[in-house]
Amino acid sequence: MAHHEFEPTHFHVTIGSHEPVLRIKPGDSVSTWCVDAGGHDRNFEPITPGGNPQTGPFYVEGAEPGDTLVVHFDKMYPNRQTGFTGKLVAPWVVDPHFVRHLPYEDVPTPRPPRPDERYVDLWDLDLAKGTGRLRTARPGLEALQDFALDPMLGCFGVAPDRGQAISCATSGQHGGNMDYRGFRQGVTVYFPVFVPGALLHVGDGHAIQGDGEIVGTGIEISFDVTFTVDVIKGKRAHWPRAENETEIMAVGNARPLDQCVQHATTELMRWLEQDYGLDYRASSILFGQLIRYDIGNIFDPAYTMVAKMEKRHLPRKKAP
Amino acid sequence: MAHHEFEPTHFHVTIGSHEPVLRIKPGDSVSTWCVDAGGHDRNFEPITPGGNPQTGPFYVEGAEPGDTLVVHFDKMYPNRQTGFTGKLVAPWVVDPHFVRHLPYEDVPTPRPPRPDERYVDLWDLDLAKGTGRLRTARPGLEALQDFALDPMLGCFGVAPDRGQAISCATSGQHGGNMDYRGFRQGVTVYFPVFVPGALLHVGDGHAIQGDGEIVGTGIEISFDVTFTVDVIKGKRAHWPRAENETEIMAVGNARPLDQCVQHATTELMRWLEQDYGLDYRASSILFGQLIRYDIGNIFDPAYTMVAKMEKRHLPRKKAP
């Protein structure tokens, strides 16, 4: 149950079987930090190429293919006061005929944008109060002069199988760039383990983000992160799962959204059967009247949809 | 500002330019009732063929193509104590390889199911307390022996243009079978008017429904409904819009979900420009960090996605 302070010196823009930076044991926790999506540190200095650079990977002793890696996020919080965001909604989240009515001239392609004022909006954060302010005030956006933040991690996951190194622009069964605002402090995430040690990567802090990350960013900012790991031997999910105090969640990462729905719904049915003893008729009855879906991102090459149930509607978990 | 009590004698399973059953004026309200999706009345008697039969249409004096019809739902509530639901999630909301693990033998195709016990689950409602109970208890579903209802209307809308008569199985710019749980008592819905009188239809009450209506039904039940209409001359939306005390909502109806997202996001941008004076750069900034998406149904031929914003984040509405 050791606690590790880890100071990163290099970062990865893919999630893959990179050389581990630290070996930890089940029950251990790690305090570390992440650069922002563009590779800037707590001083807003560019120290590594952009593209959701990841801190890690962390090798978890005893995690083997076929196990589940448990990651509890004890803390995730911005560690500087300036963040940046994309300037316009993505052309694929509006009607095709409407695209030409949006002023895309200053929006670089491909995104996400670089953090200079031509390409982004800047935001000032009050980290003590947990609030944000759009730096350049605009008529009609008075509410953005003082509003509550909701910090979350956009991109994290474990090494995929077959030697793949998957871009941090996208996501899959290994996690990755899911951009789901439910991945906030206090959440516990479960990953299928594909390689020995699982190889956990973390990065891409958002001070806040709307559903879908439709401008290509949340408020992008460097983060301090503390997490605690565990391993469940011999139990493997197909997709990332998560829970907080009140809900359980299953994640589907794919395109189109319809396919995310399929992955997330199926994974939640499997979970309810494995851990709660509900057969598919029983989970159908429950889902029909009480399931909730949340959108992660609809910006990246793979979109993200989360299917979730409130714990108060579930039976007691089966004994392991 | 008259109040009308309307007793329906026949019902339509398409939304179209049918003979009006009542002519009303802007400001008038109507109290009436709807059979359930299967055509059963308050006594659970089958009085008309199933398929989301609609009460109406109501002709609103002065509503012309190019106007907006305003419908405020003063009341929507079940008027009997027994409801029914589909037995299994639809095969298209789970992974294709997973379909064969679901016990579809007793599920009729095409759905929605007929209300006899072989094909559906039955529910008993306590209308005074606003709670429901799954009639045949199942292990693990103890929470369903007493849970809060959340009544909503699944299918309603106005006559489409060009003489179309659109099946109540699906939805479009005219509304229709959207199955969105945000369409609950107290909501105000705005429809584009396509034909003189707008021709409002209402039906398909659900005592409660999960996101996506993924078993093909909410708890299907007959409803009492009271609504008040108004007309906004010379202003036309492209898609249904709605608001309640805290939120404004824009609806997109299509397949796949990605296209619903496009319609709903575009419509919300248009609305914010028309009524709140926010240009597309401003609404992009707002949406990037604060937009929310809700799923209506992912069961019907056209799916439904709702894009919404909290009113507290918006500026004051422009004077009309």
Place this chain on the structure above:
Amino acid sequence: MAHHEFEPTHFHVTIGSHEPVLRIKPGDSVSTWCVDAGGHDRNFEPITPGGNPQTGPFYVEGAEPGDTLVVHFDKMYPNRQTGFTGKLVAPWVVDPHFVRHLPYEDVPTPRPPRPDERYVDLWDLDLAKGTGRLRTARPGLEALQDFALDPMLGCFGVAPDRGQAISCATSGQHGGNMDYRGFRQGVTVYFPVFVPGALLHVGDGHAIQGDGEIVGTGIEISFDVTFTVDVIKGKRAHWPRAENETEIMAVGNARPLDQCVQHATTELMRWLEQDYGLDYRASSILFGQLIRYDIGNIFDPAYTMVAKMEKRHLPRKKAP
């Protein structure tokens, strides 16, 4: 086996249970004509509102729900020398980021375009030789000064069930606006019958059309059409089927294209089982190495995909 000459006097822009214009018997043939998609006759005069106006419906004696209507197209050919086409590919068939690089200023929304020179390109046809010429020559398009036509019907079908009247902008199990270049002279099309008399509608001639109808039109032109009908009692397809001398084809109409693929593939498997005695293992073996898919349109609200097999790879048809 009568032959009817039918002179249309009015047209429908939905396919539905409209008043029949002529009652015919199985074995009968009809020679008639259709206006172009914009409602112009053989003199390029606008005689009816645009939107793929249909000639008909024709009531086929003895056709009942559950039967199959057989329509053999003996002739379909342009009957005037000027056609028109849309000016630019639809914004949804190119990358969302690319849309703003296309000069959409003069393209009306919604389409299809009106036939004046500001909105369309005009074409001159040599009906004797079967060739076309782009009226306003453009550098690089020299090949379009003399090229072979391939006439086809874009929109035709039978009345859908439940009293629906479906817009001729779209398509479904009843047929409709499929815009498939395989529907050329000599093809035999099979429709499921939903209402007594089937109620056949025909219209929307194209002198030629590329895959996908991605500019929103083929070369739109008025047509002379001759067809012969028959009825197969007690046999019902789920989707339109077709055959010519060398191929059998099954049609899927939906969005997205992935869903068209599902409908068309399933329908072809059903057909091979019904008429050729191939179980699903056998048709899988055949499809894996020899199936072909053609795109109808990817422009309309519902897209169209055709799955087809060459007859030389099939066994002899079972005796009926």
Place this chain on the structure above:
Amino acid sequence: MAHHEFEPTHFHVTIGSHEPVLRIKPGDSVSTWCVDAGGHDRNFEPITPGGNPQTGPFYVEGAEPGDTLVVHFDKMYPNRQTGFTGKLVAPWVVDPHFVRHLPYEDVPTPRPPRPDERYVDLWDLDLAKGTGRLRTARPGLEALQDFALDPMLGCFGVAPDRGQAISCATSGQHGGNMDYRGFRQGVTVYFPVFVPGALLHVGDGHAIQGDGEIVGTGIEISFDVTFTVDVIKGKRAHWPRAENETEIMAVGNARPLDQCVQHATTELMRWLEQDYGLDYRASSILFGQLIRYDIGNIFDPAYTMVAKMEKRHLPRKKAP
């Protein structure tokens, strides 16, 4: 202009920046061989793990990011007499309700299948005549006792950027598992170069394959391959392009098919502008009446669609 005989000793199941096996110069040609999708050599011996193992990568001197790699396939042909295929169409190419009617009991998940008789069908090839025979004859499949093969390569491409190693189960801008039957002997393929040397990989021979590769395989077989490379400096495509004697082709790899259409159509428009001087109005006119789309695969995580034009409809290429 050297010719290299290359004998592979190991294979990769990702396409990435692996150690080059051979350095070649523009103008050089290479004769080599590939194992089949399951890792079996010309003796049907398993010599490497399955998953479309690739021969290579080949480092092409002088190819730099921003250039185009030209690969002309002088020869591609099976080098053994036994191939294998999947047993059933994928559940996602049929209607969701239809899935349970297919006998999937013996089909392993995930696929592609392993080559033992329980999981696959076996085929005997006559390499001199270029014909195939289904080993276990089935009633109704008599045509499969002697039919013409059409050999093609299913998976090949160049290393992607950012250090990615992309699974050979899928495809992208770098090429990969496109499974397009137009990639047959004599084709020239153009790839965007992402890394120095381009790093060409080749594998996954099919003796023949239907559109869509809907049983998860063509007739999988080991191949002899000869190719010649060239580099076009300072010219970069966004997606793979190809040409044969009569056609030019642009490839889009994504999900859903609608997005493949967007990529392929856009790429073909760009190509016609770059090399043939056609602006987007001109290519729209051409595409509207003469474009063709072919489906590559609709089985893999990313689908493949090809947009193509016949050369006889194009102007002369611009001087470089």
